Amino acid sequence: MLVLKLLESEPKYGYLIIQELKAKSGGTFLLKDGTLYPILYRLEDEKLVACRWSEAEGKQVSRKYYEITEAGRQALTEMESVWQSMADGVFKIMREA
Amino acid sequence: MLVLKLLESEPKYGYLIIQELKAKSGGTFLLKDGTLYPILYRLEDEKLVACRWSEAEGKQVSRKYYEITEAGRQALTEMESVWQSMADGVFKIMREA
DNA sequence: TTCATATACTTTGTATAACTAAGTACATTG
DNA sequence: CAATGTACTTAGTTATACAAAGTATATGAA
Numbered sequence: 257m258l259v260l261k262l263l264e265s266e267p268k269y270g271y272l273i274i275q276e277l278k279a280k281s282g283g284t285f286l287l288k289d290g291t292l293y294p295i296l297y298r299l300e301d302e303k304l305v306a307c308r309w310s311e312a313e314g315k316q317v318s319r320k321y322y323e324i325t326e327a328g329r330q331a332l333t334e335m336e337s338v339w340q341s342m343a344d345g346v347f348k349i350m351r352e353a
Numbered sequence: 354m355l356v357l358k359l360l361e362s363e364p365k366y367g368y369l370i371i372q373e374l375k376a377k378s379g380g381t382f383l384l385k386d387g388t389l390y391p392i393l394y395r396l397e398d399e400k401l402v403a404c405r406w407s408e409a410e411g412k413q414v415s416r417k418y419y420e421i422t423e424a425g426r427q428a429l430t431e432m433e434s435v436w437q438s439m440a441d442g443v444f445k446i447m448r449e450a
Numbered sequence: 451t452t453c454a455t456a457t458a459c460t461t462t463g464t465a466t467a468a469c470t471a472a473g474t475a476c477a478t479t480g
Numbered sequence: 481c482a483a484t485g486t487a488c489t490t491a492g493t494t495a496t497a498c499a500a501a502g503t504a505t506a507t508g509a510a
């Protein structure tokens with residue numbers, strides 16, 4: 257869900273996703289590259305993202321940019337809803353129990 | 354974490370935990386018995402809960418009551434903190450991304 | 451200039467653990 | 481007495497996060 261969320265605004269490549277996951281979560285999500293890339297491959301298999309190789313602007317390194325698909329946006333909406341329900345359920349129990 | 358939380362106040366048996374998980378989460382956590390009991394066994398292995406067989410009051414059914422241990426209370430505190438950090442991280446990304 | 455670090459992606463293997471399904475058994479209620 | 485609810489157990493499947501090791505290029509400091 258978090259990876260899809262980061263791709264919601266614009267296509268990004270793996271290394272950048274790892275950095276944003278770390279920065280935007282306030283240091284909570286520290287993914288190793290060997291953790292993130294398999295997630296991207298799975299999202300690609302599921303057609304929730306599409307990718308294309310592209311040379312970075314100014315630099316001569318080749319990067320694989322991942323872009324969220326329409327199906328990905330729908331899945332993200334569903335995931336957000338499931339997460340919200342789940343988190344609500346957890347907080348209820350942590351408060352009430 | 355949720356199972357430990359439900360045991361925080363008093364010892365409970367499996368079936369009751371399933372009912373409370375459903376009721377107190379507002380219907381979000383619907384565990385099958387085959388899902389809950391292995392969780393209890395693992396918590397027992399980890400010494401986070403202890404159990405004893407006991408006849409139910411008034412009834413003649415035998416029930417296995419699980420009680421949280423001191424180590425379980427410490428683990429619960431740690432789990433609550435980890436959950437809070439994780440949830441905060443998720444919400445940050447869901448907002449900021 | 452060369453060594454270390456950062457960038458960038460891939461693949462394999464392991465460990466965790468949630469979940470389903472099927473089984474046992476007794477109690478309760480219509 | 482049949483169906484449903486209560487109560488626990490075990491085996492097997494699946495998902496997937498994660499680490500580790502590998503490849504490769506770029507960059508900056510000594």
